[in-house]
Each structure stands twice: as structure tokens, then as C-alpha cells.
Amino acid sequence: MNGRGKWIWRRLLALAWAFFVLIALLALTGAAHAQSFSRLDAGQQTVTAETGLQSGVVTSVGYARGMQLRAGDPTSRTLIPFAQATLLVARPDLHDYGLRAGAQISVVSIGWFDLSAQLALGVAGTENSIYTGTALRTDLALLAGHYGRRWFAVAEAGYDRAWLTYIENSAYYRAFYPEAKDGWYAGTGGKLHAGAKGGVSIGPVEVVLRAGVVRTETLEDLDLPFYATLGANYRF
Amino acid sequence: MRTHFALLLMTAGLAACDGIHDPSLAGNLVPRTVDEDPTLPSIALAGTVFHTEAFGDPSKPVVIMLHGGPGGSYRDMLRLNDRHDGYALTDDHHVIFWDQRGSGLSRRHDCGAYNLEQTDADLVALVEHVSPGRPVILIGHSWGGMYASLYINRHPDKVAGAVLMEPGPLNGAMFDSIIKDLYDLDPFSEWLNDDVWDGQFLTADDHARADYHRMLGVRDSQPKYHQDETDPALSWRLGAVANSCLIDSATKDGKANYDFTDHLAAYTKPVLFVASAKNEVIGVAFQERQKQFFPAAELVTIPDSGHDMQWTHPAESLAAIRSYLSTVAP
Numbered sequence: 147m148n149g150r151g152k153w154i155w156r157r158l159l160a161l162a163w164a165f166f167v168l169i170a171l172l173a174l175t176g177a178a179h180a181q182s183f184s185r186l187d188a189g190q191q192t193v194t195a196e197t198g199l200q201s202g203v204v205t206s207v208g209y210a211r212g213m214q215l216r217a218g219d220p221t222s223r224t225l226i227p228f229a230q231a232t233l234l235v236a237r238p239d240l241h242d243y244g245l246r247a248g249a250q251i252s253v254v255s256i257g258w259f260d261l262s263a264q265l266a267l268g269v270a271g272t273e274n275s276i277y278t279g280t281a282l283r284t285d286l287a288l289l290a291g292h293y294g295r296r297w298f299a300v301a302e303a304g305y306d307r308a309w310l311t312y313i314e315n316s317a318y319y320r321a322f323y324p325e326a327k328d329g330w331y332a333g334t335g336g337k338l339h340a341g342a343k344g345g346v347s348i349g350p351v352e353v354v355l356r357a358g359v360v361r362t363e364t365l366e367d368l369d370l371p372f373y374a375t376l377g378a379n380y381r382f
Numbered sequence: 383m384r385t386h387f388a389l390l391l392m393t394a395g396l397a398a399c400d401g402i403h404d405p406s407l408a409g410n411l412v413p414r415t416v417d418e419d420p421t422l423p424s425i426a427l428a429g430t431v432f433h434t435e436a437f438g439d440p441s442k443p444v445v446i447m448l449h450g451g452p453g454g455s456y457r458d459m460l461r462l463n464d465r466h467d468g469y470a471l472t473d474d475h476h477v478i479f480w481d482q483r484g485s486g487l488s489r490r491h492d493c494g495a496y497n498l499e500q501t502d503a504d505l506v507a508l509v510e511h512v513s514p515g516r517p518v519i520l521i522g523h524s525w526g527g528m529y530a531s532l533y534i535n536r537h538p539d540k541v542a543g544a545v546l547m548e549p550g551p552l553n554g555a556m557f558d559s560i561i562k563d564l565y566d567l568d569p570f571s572e573w574l575n576d577d578v579w580d581g582q583f584l585t586a587d588d589h590a591r592a593d594y595h596r597m598l599g600v601r602d603s604q605p606k607y608h609q610d611e612t613d614p615a616l617s618w619r620l621g622a623v624a625n626s627c628l629i630d631s632a633t634k635d636g637k638a639n640y641d642f643t644d645h646l647a648a649y650t651k652p653v654l655f656v657a658s659a660k661n662e663v664i665g666v667a668f669q670e671r672q673k674q675f676f677p678a679a680e681l682v683t684i685p686d687s688g689h690d691m692q693w694t695h696p697a698e699s700l701a702a703i704r705s706y707l708s709t710v711a712p
Binding site: 201202216234235237243246270272274275279280283284308310311313315318319321322323325326327329330331332333334335336337360362363364366368369378 | 404410471571583584594598599
């Protein structure tokens with residue numbers, strides 16, 4: 147990690163601790179029937195809200211529902227399509243955003259143990275001092291753990307990649323390098339992450355904490371080498 | 383049918399573009415270095431290749447420019463080479479501009495190639511190459527002023543004089559005294575969130591992408607330095623790995639672990655400090671403390687300027703340098 151990265155990390159770590167403390171307090175308030183976003187039954191729906199540190203100070207809203215993989219066959223596995231929209235909330239504007247849609251499905255379920263896979267396609271946008279960009283992305287994640295009635299805890303690992311990114315260099319950057327090429331760039335970035343996700347339910351509301359570490363796809367450091375988010379889901 | 387139509391549209395859209403670029407290929411997002419562009423002026427020394435230019439009569443006393451960073455480039459010092467008020471450095475000196483190891487347009491290396499010992503060895507080799515057997519004059523800006531101090535601290539007999547333009551902290555204690563003010567680390571600041579959000583688009587998995595990403599904080603990360611936003615001090619290209627790895631090599635357990643001052647008391651020749659009037663972190667007050675490390679140092683302030691004074695106020699900066707150089711024995 148470089149010098150600037152370390153300073154950033156220390157400062158943002160303080161915010162992460164605040165989230166940990168908050169989730170601990172919430173857990174102590176008790177729980178009711180648990181049903182995570184990850185394990186919706188067929189016919190169930192949920193709206194989600196999530197905020198925290200994940201490539202910035204972000205806030206996301208989303209929607210998911212459980213569906214039978216084979217319509218009309220109650221023995222078939224449940225597919226959970228979902229969609230999520232994310233904005234950077236530091237200085238909210240519509241230029242820094244993420245949109246993703248995908249599905250999750252249980253791959254292996256033995257006793258208390260469940261292994262699920264999640265795949266999403268997405269588009270993300272940014273406008274910063276050196277370029278305006280739009281990325282076409284994929285997110286693949288594996289979630290392994292236990293889903294109880296009132297709580298769940300899973301380990302998660304994933305790989306996300308910007309396969310194709312449109313970059314338009316800013317006038318500011320062109321002062322430095324006038325020949326910088328605008329256009330589509332292939333394979334501009336990829337990240338690996340590993341962490342944990344857990345939650346408790348209070349009636350139809352579920353509170354979920356996610357936290358973990360993240361590296362580039364070649365295991366280089368990032369300026370923000372971890373993520374920590376707090377979410378609330380409402381099931382109906 | 384809809385799927386096919388969408389694919390057709392996407393294919394047509396991509397084909398209409400000027401191809402799909404490789405973000406790792408120099409020349410696309412960042413300029414080529416001396417390794418990728420053999421037409422760039424360069425010199426092979428100390429196991430690397432430096433991007434370098436020389437101006438003036440080689441028989442005259444040598445001035446070596448030391449740019450900021452680490453990881454910057456000499457481009458933002460070139461205005462000091464222009465003629466101002468009827469005077470140019472090249473009237474009396476042979477002036478050497480060079481991009482330091484892994485910086486600007488010089489050759490890139492892996493992280494292990496950057497440490498203070500190698501940094502010293504690079505300048506030893508350069509001095510020996512451009513001014514064999516004759517002391518040089520060093521003009522360093524920011525990190526370049528620290529670099530000059532490192533060299534004077536180790537090789538006082540090889541330096542005829544030095545101009546330190548708002549150098550960063552010359553030892554760990556000075557560094558610790560300003561660390562909280564170096565960067566705007568408000569978690570809700572736009573630049574900081576843009577910097578980490580960039581990971582959704584570009585990751586620093588090679589030098590080209592790392593150097594491009596490094597540009598993100600240049601404009602807004604150090605507001606207390608009061609650098610000019612409308613006429614930004616330009617670099618050829620930043621050296622991200624040089625920057626981070628050299629800094630890491632000089633820190634231990636998160637604390638600065640270097641000292642460029644422990645032998646400076648023996649350097650009795652005049653040294654000029656130049657400070658900007660506006661810099662709130664390493665400006666006049668900070669340099670007043672730093673010049674105490676040298677037995678014979680003077681401080682000149684450039685009015686109405688920020689940290690990039692050599693770029694925004696070259697005439698005033700050069701006037702101070704000219705006055706100082708008139709006191710330096712050739």
C-alpha cells in the first residue's frame with residue numbers, strides 16, 4: 147500500500163468501526179423470523195437499502211424476489227433475481243453511479259450448510275478530474291454459510307471486472323497529455339474480494355452487515371483495501 | 383430477436399469507434415517512456431534509463447534540477463530555464479533536467495528498485511557523468527529539495543551550492559509535525575471518493591494504469607498547498623510505483639524513518655531556501671524551521687504564490703536564484 151493509501155485507510159477505518167459498533171447494537175435488540183435477501187422463498191420479495199464504504203462512501207437501493215427455477219414445480223430450486231442502484235454520496239451527483247442486475251441461486255445445500263452463487267451484469271459511471279467513464283462490468287460471488295430462522299452468516303468471495311470501459315479524458319488531463327485517446331478500453335480493471343456477511347431479522351426488517359478485504363486481480367493494493375456496509379431489507 | 387438486435391447495436395457501436403484500446407499500452411492513456419519511444423532524449427546510468435535534457439555550455443558550472451514527487455517529472459521546472467528579465471540560467475551554467483528513476487518519462491521498474499540508497503546512487507552516477515570531478519549546484523523543488531538535502535548530507539564535497547524550493551520534511555520529526563495537514567482526507571471529500579470509486583473502472587495492475595490513476599489526486603488532494611488550478615504545474619507522466627515504493631522504503635510501522643539532516647551541520651556553504659507565501663503546510667514558517675539544519679541558509683519568500691511557485695512565478699523565483707548564484711563560488 148502506498149503512503150497516501152495508508153493515510154486514506156486509517157481515516158476510513160474509523161468509519162468502518164462506527165458501522166461495526168452500530169450493527170452490534172442492532173444485534174442486541176433481538177430478532178424475529180429471519181429471512182435473508184440471499185434465501186428468499188419463491189414468491190417472496192424484498193427491497194433493500196445499503197450504505198457504507200465500498201469503493202467510496204456509497205448508498206444503494208435494490209429489489210429482489212424469489213422465483214421457482216421451473217415454474218409450477220415446488221421442488222425445484224429458488225432463483226433470486228435482483229437489481230441494485232448505487233450512488234456515491236460524498237457529493238451526490240448522477241455522474242458517479244452503479245447499476246447492476248443479476249441472480250442468485252443455491253448450488254449446494256447440505257444440512258445447515260449452503261453454498262450459493264451470484265452473478266450480476268452492471269454498468270457504472272464516473273466523472274472525476276481526469277476522465278469521464280462508463281464501464282460494462284460483471285460481478286461473480288460465492289456465498290457459503292448458514293441461514294437460520296433468525297439470523298444468517300456467510301463467507302463471501304468474489305471477482306468483479308470492468309470488461310469494457312468508455313473513457314473520455316478531461317480538458318484538465320489533456321493539458322498534461324493532449325494525445326490521450328478517448329474511446330473504448332478493454333479489460334481496464336478487475337478486483338477480488340473476500341469477506342463475511344451476516345444479518346438478523348426484526349419482523350419483516352432484516353439488518354445486514356458486510357465487511358471484507360479487496361485487492362486488484364493481480365493482488366495489487368487499492369487505495370481503499372476493504373469494504374464495510376450496513377444494509378436494511380424489508381421483506382413482503 | 384430483441385437480443386440479436388441489441389447485440390447488433392452494440393457491435394455496430396463498437397465498430398464505429400476508433401477500435402478498442404489497451405489501457406496498459408503507453409501512448410493511449412499515458413505518454414510513452416524512453417523504453418517505448420527511442421526518440422526521447424535519454425541517458426543510461428545506474429542500471430536504468432533516465433529521460434533527460436541538457437541546456438547551455440557544457441564547460442560552464444553544472445546545475446542539476448531535481449523535480450518533486452517522488453514520482454513527478456522535470457516538466458514543471460522548465461519555466462526556470464526560460465529567460466526572465468534579461469537573464470537565463472544557461473547564461474552562466476550548464477543546466478541538466480532529468481526525470482528521476484521510474485518517474486516522468488524515465489524507465490519503469492518494479493517496487494524493489496526504489497529505496498533511498500538507490501536514490502542516492504542515481505544522483506552520484508549522474509553527477510559523475512555530467513560534472514566529473516567538479517562540484518555541482520542543485521536546484522530542487524518539493525521532494526527535489528529533500529533529494530538535494532539527502533545528497534548534501536552524504537556528499538557535501540560534491541555540492542557547490544543548493545536552492546531548496548519549499549522542500550518537504552527533511553527528517554522524520556519534521557514529517558510527523560505536518561502529516562495531518564498533508565492531504566485533505568475528509569471521507570466525504572469528492573476527490574477522495576473519486577479516487578477510490580475509480581477502482582470500479584481502472585485498477586493499477588500495470589505501470590500505465592497506475593500512473594494514470596495517480597493523476598486523480600493531483601488537483602484537489604492538497605488544498606492547503608494552494609497550487610494553481612487554472613494553470614496547473616504540468617508533469618510529463620507520474621511514476622506511481624516510484625512514488626509509493628520510495629515512500630514505503632522510508633517509513634517503518636507507519637512512521638517516517640529517514641533523516642537527511644544528521645550531517646548537514648558540516649555543510650558551511652550558503653544554501654537558499656525559497657518558500658511560497660500561501661502554502662499553509664510547508665510554507666514560510668515550516669521552512670524557517672528547516673533552514674536551521676544548515677549553518678548558512680537564507681530564506682526568500684515568493685509573494686502571492688503557492689507550492690508550485692517555480693511554475694506560476696518563474697520570474698520571481700529565478701530572480702531569487704540568480705541573486706543566490708552570484709554568491710556561489712564556481
